[in-house]
Amino acid sequence: MPTAIRLTTMPGKIRKGRLGNSLVLDLFGGSLGQEDITIRKPGDVAPAMRAFGERIRAEHPEASFKILVSVLKGQRKPPGYDAAENAGEFKDRAFMHVETEDGQPVSIPALTAAAS
DSSP states (O other): OOEEEEEEEEEEEEEEETTEEEEEEOTTSOOSOEEEEEESSGGGHHHHHHHHHHHHHHHSTTOOEEEEEEEOTTOOOOTTHHHHHHTTTTOTTTTOEEEETTSOBOOTHHHHHHHO
16 A cells, blocks of 8 residues: 655754764754655655655755655555664665764765665
8 A cells, every 4th residue: 555755854964973973963954855755665765765865965965964754644654664764774864964073074985875
C-alpha cells in the first residue's frame, strides 16, 4: 500500500570532536524546502531523499542541512520502515557539512562519503 511522506530540511552540521561526533541542528532555522512524495516500501525513501537533497543543494550550494522525513497524518508506515530508519538507511545526514570542534571545516569528501 502506498504511503505519503513529507521531506523537509533543517539547517545543521556535524561537529567532530575528541569524544566523538555531535549533531548540531538549528531548530528555529528556516527550511530550504519541502516535498511530499509517495513510497511503497522503506527502500524507496533513501533515493527520494537523495534526489530531494541534490535539488536543494543545487539551489543552495553552501547550505548545510539534515533531511527530515515524516509520515503524513492518516498514513501507515510500510513494514520495515522503523527498522530502516533506525539503521540509518535513509542517509538523512548526507548533505550536512562536517567541522571540527573549533569550527574548522572538514574536507568535502566527508560529504560524498556520507551520501553513499
